[in-house]
Structures are given as C-alpha cells and as structure tokens.
Amino acid sequence: MRIILTLAVAAGLLASGCGSDAKSASANGGRIHVVASFYPLAEAASQVGGTDVQVDNLTRPGSEPHDLELSTKQVDALEGADLVVLLGRGFQPVVEESARRRPKGTTLSVLDTLTGVGTGTVAAEGESGGVDPHVWLDPNGMHRIVAAVTDSLTAVAPAKKAAFEQRAAAYEQQLDDLAGRFADGLKTCRTKTIVTSHAAFGWLARSYGLQQEAISGLSPEQEPDPRRLATLVDLVQKRHVTTIFTETLVSPKVADTLAREAGVKTDVLDPLEGLTKDRVAAGDDYISVMDDNLARLRVALGC
Numbered sequence: 653m654r655i656i657l658t659l660a661v662a663a664g665l666l667a668s669g670c671g672s673d674a675k676s677a678s679a680n681g682g683r684i685h686v687v688a689s690f691y692p693l694a695e696a697a698s699q700v701g702g703t704d705v706q707v708d709n710l711t712r713p714g715s716e717p718h719d720l721e722l723s724t725k726q727v728d729a730l731e732g733a734d735l736v737v738l739l740g741r742g743f744q745p746v747v748e749e750s751a752r753r754r755p756k757g758t759t760l761s762v763l764d765t766l767t768g769v770g771t772g773t774v775a776a777e778g779e780s781g782g783v784d785p786h787v788w789l790d791p792n793g794m795h796r797i798v799a800a801v802t803d804s805l806t807a808v809a810p811a812k813k814a815a816f817e818q819r820a821a822a823y824e825q826q827l828d829d830l831a832g833r834f835a836d837g838l839k840t841c842r843t844k845t846i847v848t849s850h851a852a853f854g855w856l857a858r859s860y861g862l863q864q865e866a867i868s869g870l871s872p873e874q875e876p877d878p879r880r881l882a883t884l885v886d887l888v889q890k891r892h893v894t895t896i897f898t899e900t901l902v903s904p905k906v907a908d909t910l911a912r913e914a915g916v917k918t919d920v921l922d923p924l925e926g927l928t929k930d931r932v933a934a935g936d937d938y939i940s941v942m943d944d945n946l947a948r949l950r951v952a953l954g955c
C-alpha cells in the first residue's frame with residue numbers, strides 16, 4: 653500500500669512536470685522564476701510578483717549594468733527562467749543575445765521593457781543619436797514598466813492574474829504619487845539645467861521640464877571630450893548652475909574636475925542603475941532613492 657501511494661505521488665509529480673511552466677516552478681517551491689537584467693526591472697517584478705515569484709537580478713549590487721557581462725551560471729539561469737525581463741536596444745547586448753538563445757516556444761516570455769513602454773520619438777532624442785534606455789528614471793516610465801511586467805507575468809501564470817493585478821495597482825499608485833511629488837517639487841526653480849555625469853536623466857528631464865547637460869554620453873564608459881568640458885564650464889556660469897551631479901556607481905573624477913574649474917560644488921544624483929551595498933543595507937528602494945534624488949534636485953536648482 654505504501655509503495656503504491658509513493659508511486660502515485662511520484663506519478664503526480666511527473667504529471668505536473670509536463671506543464672509548460674511547471675519544470676522550473678517546481679524547482680522554486682512552486683514560485684515563478686524571473687530573471688531580471690538589473691535593479692529597476694527586478695524591483696518591478698518583485699513588486700508585482702510578490703511571494704509568487706523568485707526574482708534573480710543579473711547585475712550584482714554595487715555594479716554598473718551598462719554592457720553587463722554574464723557568467724556561465726547566469727546564462728543557464730537566463731535560458732531556464734520562466735520569464736526574462738530585460739531592457740533592449742543595446743543597453744546590455746549580452747543579455748539580449750542570451751535571451752534570443754532561449755529554447756523555442758519560450759520566446760514570448762522575454763519582456764523587453766524598452767519596447768514594452770514604447771520608444772517613440774522621445775527615446776529617439778538621445779543626445780548621441782542612440783536610443784536613451786534610462787526610462788525607469790521617470791516615475792511615469794517606471795509605471796509603464798510595471799504594467800508591462802504585469803502583462804508578462806500574467807501570460808506566464810494566468811491563474812495568478814488577480815494577485816498580480818492587485819499588487820501592480822498598489823505599486824502604480826505609489827509611482828503616481830511619486831510622479832506628483834516630482835511635478836510639484838520641480839515646478840518653480842531658479843535654474844532648470846542639470847549637469848550630470850552620463851546622460852541618464854533624459855526621460856526624467858523631459859517629463860519635468862529640465863535641461864540635461866551630460867559630461868559623457870548615454871553610457872558612462874564613453875570618454876568625455878575636453879571641448880565638452882570647456883563648453884560645460886561656460887554653461888555652468890551662464891545658466892547659474894550651482895551643482896555638478898556625480899553618480900553612485902561611476903567614478904566622480906571628471907565631474908569633480910569640472911566642478912573645481914567652474915567653481916561650483918558636487919552632489920550625488922542616483923541613476924538607480926543598481927543599488928549600492930550601503931543603499932541595500934539601509935533598506936532603500938526605487939521610491940526612497942527617487943525621493944532622495946528629488947530633494948537633491950530641489951536644493952541644486954533652487955526650487
């Protein structure tokens with residue numbers, strides 16, 4: 653009798669293993685395995701998926717996600733996940749390539765959030781001619797990412813639709829409130845020009861009527877041009893800029909030099925490309941870091 657029961661249980665497990673997404677779900681205690689390519693996308697998946705998902709972030713805390721390299725183990729995780737959430741158009745080409753190699757039939761469970769939120773004319777305005785990937789730095793863009801993640805999770809696990817939608821609605825409300833704080837907080841300012849390390853704040857700037865002047869281009873790896881630095885020194889004086897913004901995951905050396913030459917101070921504006929280890933330890937998240945960014949912007953711009 654005992655043997656029969658055991659066999660029946662084993663047969664049941666085998667049968668459940670034949671479902672389209674059951675294989676990796678059973679390996680994760682019934683949770684849906686999501687691989688996200690960097691922090692904001694992992695945060696969106698965690699907020700919507702809650703306890704129904706296990707989210708792995710391919711970019712480790714404290715690392716910079718542009719042009720991410722992957723370990724063999726990460727490639728395996730990416731190929732076997734129930735859902736891959738990435739940001740395409742060359743932001744992390746290796747992630748895109750690995751996602752393309754996923755077994756046939758699982759291609760729909762790859763969400764390119766940049767396509768999901770629409771690139772349109774706004775994204776085409778990237779300063780160096782490329783597509784500006786930094787959509788998450790606009791709270792409205794993050795809202796659209798959350799909506800796209802909700803659709804993808806629902807496609808992978810339709811039975812959880814109600815739970816996903818409920819969590820998404822609650823988080824979207826928080827993002828809308830954040831968007832409101834940005835709109836109010838940046839309404840009246842002495843200057844509207846932000847000088848940043850790399851051009852990460854284009855989407856944010858467009859949403860709130862700021863002008864971004866970046867030292868380097870859309871990727872922090874691009875070397876700044878000496879002529880660009882001279883132009884910026886000039887511009888800092890003309891537009892009454894008080895602060896050069898450095899960032900958390902990139903060396904502040906060039907920004908420091910510029911600030912010294914222009915005779916202004918520096919402050920940190922976090923592009924949220926990843927949380928630093930200190931931020932993780934402090935329990936910070938997307939919303940708290942964005943509120944911190946807003947406070948620093950208001951001081952620098954005299955709002």
Ligand SMILES: [Zn+2]
Nearest residue numbers: 852870871872
């Ligand atoms: Zn960036």
